[in-house]
Amino acid sequence: MRLRRxxxxxxxxxxxxxxxxxxxxxxxxxxxxxFAAVFLGDVHIFVDILPKMAAGCLIGVFxxxxxxxxxxxxxxxxxxxxxxxxxxxxAGVIMPGGPVTVYPVAGAFLLAGADVGAALAxxxxxxxxxxxxxxVWELPFFGANFVLWRMAVAPAFPIIVGLLGRYAAKIMAxxxxxx
Amino acid sequence: MMALVVGALLWVIxxxxxxxxxxxxxxxxxTGLWEGFLDFLRLTPRVAIGVVGSGYVAAVLxxxxxxxxxxxxxxxxxxAIATLAGxxxxxxxxxxxxxxxxxLKSGAAPPQVIAYTxxxxxxxxxxxxxxxxxxxxxxVVWLRVICSIPVPFLAAFGAMLIGKP
Numbered sequence: 478m479r480l481r482r483x484x485x486x487x488x489x490x491x492x493x494x495x496x497x498x499x500x501x502x503x504x505x506x507x508x509x510x511x512f513a514a515v516f517l518g519d520v521h522i523f524v525d526i527l528p529k530m531a532a533g534c535l536i537g538v539f540x541x542x543x544x545x546x547x548x549x550x551x552x553x554x555x556x557x558x559x560x561x562x563x564x565x566x567x568a569g570v571i572m573p574g575g576p577v578t579v580y581p582v583a584g585a586f587l588l589a590g591a592d593v594g595a596a597l598a599x600x601x602x603x604x605x606x607x608x609x610x611x612x613v614w615e616l617p618f619f620g621a622n623f624v625l626w627r628m629a630v631a632p633a634f635p636i637i638v639g640l641l642g643r644y645a646a647k648i649m650a651x652x653x654x655x656x
Numbered sequence: 657m658m659a660l661v662v663g664a665l666l667w668v669i670x671x672x673x674x675x676x677x678x679x680x681x682x683x684x685x686x687t688g689l690w691e692g693f694l695d696f697l698r699l700t701p702r703v704a705i706g707v708v709g710s711g712y713v714a715a716v717l718x719x720x721x722x723x724x725x726x727x728x729x730x731x732x733x734x735x736a737i738a739t740l741a742g743x744x745x746x747x748x749x750x751x752x753x754x755x756x757x758x759x760l761k762s763g764a765a766p767p768q769v770i771a772y773t774x775x776x777x778x779x780x781x782x783x784x785x786x787x788x789x790x791x792x793x794x795x796v797v798w799l800r801v802i803c804s805i806p807v808p809f810l811a812a813f814g815a816m817l818i819g820k821p
Contacts, residue, residue, distance in 0.1 A: 488748040489702050496709030499716045511715070519711040523704055530699060532666035535692035539673035542688050543680070576783055580791035587796065596792070597800045601807075604777040610749065612666070613695075615773070617703045618710075618753040619760075621662040627770045630814030634807045641803040656795050 526617040533612030540608075541573040546582055553586050553595055562639040565595040569602025569635060579603050593646045593656050598639030605631045706754035713754070714761035723763030730768060732809075738768045739808040742775025752776040771812040778804045 504512045549568045553561075565586075572579055583596045604610075606628060615624050646656045677684035726734045745752050752773065760769050779801060788797050 486748065486750075488750045489705060492702075492709065492750050492754050493705050496705055496712055499709070499712035502716045503712050507715075515711040515715055516708065519708040523707045526703070526707070527700070529663050529666055530703060531692075531696050532663070532670050534695040534699060535670045535688065536666065536673060538692040538695060539670070539677055539684075539688045542684055543673060543676055576787035580788045584792045587793065593796060593799065596796060597803060600788075600800060601778070601804060605774065605807075610777075613699065614703075614749040614753055616662075618706060618757050619773075623766065625662075626766070626815060626818065627773065627811065629818055630811060631774075633814075634810065637810070638800065638803045638807065642799050645799060645803060656793075656799060 522620075523617075526620075529621075530613070530617050533616060537573065537609045537613055540571075544571065544573055546572075546574070546578065550582055550585055550589065553591055553599060557592060557595075559636075561592065561595050562598045562636050565591075565598040565639065566602040566606070566632065566635040569599045569604075570606045570608065572599075572603050572607060573609060575609065579607075592643060594639040594643030597642040598635040601638045602635035605634055702750045706750050707757065710754050710758040710761060713758040717758065717762045719763040722759055726759060726764035726768040726772075728765040730765065734765070734768045735771045735809055735812045738764075738772040738812075739775040742772040742777075742808065743779035743781065745776050745780060746782055748782075752780065767812040767815040770815045771808040774811040775808040778807060 500512070503515060549572055553565050553568045572582065579600070583600050586596045586599065587593070611624055611628070615627075649656055674685055674688070677688055724730070726738055730737075741755075742752070745755060756769050756773050756776075759772065760766065764772075784797065784801070
């Protein structure tokens with residue numbers, strides 16, 4: 478099930494309020510010409526990204542409809558070792574849905590016996606490489622070059638976090654603390 | 657050029673997904689197109705406010721302050737400030753990305769902004785508190801947060817190594 482996005486939210490209201498104040502300051506301080514220049518400069522970017530945003534929304538919805546969550550969970554629970562971390566990373570990339578669906582899946586891995594490293598790699602991968610947020614949010618705001626630049630180095634991070642987590646869990650287990 | 661390729665690729669993926677949905681049948685295509693359209697309608701005003709509005713926010717922010725704190729010469733301290741700011745940013749993606757774009761427009765260096773968005777993605781307090789802790793054992797969440805501390809720094813460093821594409 479998808480959780481519907483609300484039509485009004487406080488985050489947007491907060492940003493809108495800041496923008497309103499900033500725009501008023503620009504108008505009063507720098508006059509109409511500067512006000513219009515800022516607007517025209519950014520409106521062009523906005524119009525440019527509209528088709529990408531539409532594609533991003535459709536990809537998000539269709540992949541959620543087509544990729545069963547149970548399949549992702551099975552995929553990650555089955556492997557351990559470095560391969561397990563790589564699979565968890567890939568699963569995080571293809572995992573559809575938002576925080577409402579992703580964290581429970583990671584919790585389910587742990588219950589199903591996947592190691593802590595895999596669960597950490599999965600969550601980290603989803604937050605840094607998950608296509609849903611990148612396509613729908615990051616791409617419109619920052620543009621393709623910036624997103625690709627950030628993502629070029631990111632695939633290593635879920636593995637690093639997974640390895641660190643696994644190592645820390647081992648040390649803690651040796652001291653009698655179970656994670 | 658890159659943006660054009662990405663744009664085209666996105667629509668190729670959409671076409672492939674719609675084709676798979678059509679093969680599966682059961683009204684999936686209609687449901688998907690309608691829900692996608694609704695998501696787009698909901699998203700458009702948010703992105704409009706964020707993208708167009710960040711220009712005004714950037715115009716009122718004193719560039720020397722942000723440029724000094726997070727600029728190209730801000731180094732490790734700038735990355736640390738960006739990381740902390742990302743972790744402490746309240747609210748959803750509209751807030752996080754609007755701040756990132758505004759910072760970029762008013763003199764922050766891209767690697768520092770990458771550290772900011774990475775930290776926001778990893779640590780954003782609101783998401784960790786309201787979704788993650790609820791669904792996962794608290795010890796695992798803490799372990800994840802602690803193990804992720806180096807990541808924004810590595811992200812900024814890696815971005816500097818690669819250089820802008």
